Amino acid sequence: MATIIAVVNQKGGVGKTTTAVNLTAALTDLGKRVLLCDFDPQANATSGLGLDKRKLRSSVYDVVINDLPAKQAIAHTKFGDVLPATADLAGAAVELISMENPNLQLKNALAAVKQDYDVIFIDCPPSLEMLTLNALAAADGILVPVQCEYYALEGLTDLMNTLRIVKKRINPSLDIFGVALTMFDGRTNFSTQVAQEVRRHFPGKVFATVVPRNVRLAEAPSHGLPVTVYDRLSRGAAAYRAMAEEFAAKLQKR
Numbered sequence: 447m448a449t450i451i452a453v454v455n456q457k458g459g460v461g462k463t464t465t466a467v468n469l470t471a472a473l474t475d476l477g478k479r480v481l482l483c484d485f486d487p488q489a490n491a492t493s494g495l496g497l498d499k500r501k502l503r504s505s506v507y508d509v510v511i512n513d514l515p516a517k518q519a520i521a522h523t524k525f526g527d528v529l530p531a532t533a534d535l536a537g538a539a540v541e542l543i544s545m546e547n548p549n550l551q552l553k554n555a556l557a558a559v560k561q562d563y564d565v566i567f568i569d570c571p572p573s574l575e576m577l578t579l580n581a582l583a584a585a586d587g588i589l590v591p592v593q594c595e596y597y598a599l600e601g602l603t604d605l606m607n608t609l610r611i612v613k614k615r616i617n618p619s620l621d622i623f624g625v626a627l628t629m630f631d632g633r634t635n636f637s638t639q640v641a642q643e644v645r646r647h648f649p650g651k652v653f654a655t656v657v658p659r660n661v662r663l664a665e666a667p668s669h670g671l672p673v674t675v676y677d678r679l680s681r682g683a684a685a686y687r688a689m690a691e692e693f694a695a696k697l698q699k700r
Contacts, residue, residue, distance in 0.1 A: 448563040452585035458572035461628035471672035472690030484531035492530040496670035539576035553584035587623030
């Protein structure tokens with residue numbers, strides 16, 4: 447039975463999709479059965495695993511809005527399975543409002559495929575709105591990427607407040623599975639200071655592995671490949687392989 451992890455941070459540009467895509471690929475390499483649910487209308491996780499979003503016959507939009515069974519929309523790639531997104535998802539938040547139990551549509555959809563996977567990642571949009579609430583309602587835990595830059599902790603207070611509200615009203619079992627430090631620049635004292643501050647705020651939750659700033663990480667999505675395939679010897683690839691091993695170990699302890 448899958449553990450469902452929402453990859454979430456309302457701040458954009460923190461490495462959220464990069465983390466979702468590369469952990470999916472790295473955990474698949476470790477023999478885990480992984481599904482990546484792309485729940486961001488930008489659909490970058492979909493293209494990041496090699497799918498052409500213009501040629502998809504169905505997507506997660508059809509699953510949550512039109513009651514299409516999730517199995518019929520899942521695409522299989524050699525890097526892991528994908529429940530893809532298209533631009534149609536941008537209008538889903540408005541349509542969800544008029545539905546019965548609007549916050550539970552994704553949870554209900556994923557329930558039918560939970561037994562097929564060890565891990566299901568949900569790549570959330572960079573905002574705290576209806577789509578993200580659906581992801582948090584469906585998830586067993588959240589993974590929060592935090593960039594090692596100025597304003598790193600900005601907005602995390604709002605995220606933590608939302609987490610408390612969701613725990614209280616919708617999903618009592620939701621917790622923080624882990625915090626991933628991204629865009630780390632070892633040449634600066636500032637990155638180290640930010641990493642220390644994040645660890646102080648989230649004791650015991652921060653992965654030991656930090657993801658460095660790496661050109662290959664930025665290039666890989668344009669080729670429709672995870673960095674672990676695009677340049678397996680890069681520092682970015684090594685970091686996500688190490689983080690995947692940490693992730694798998696944490697998973698076993700749950």
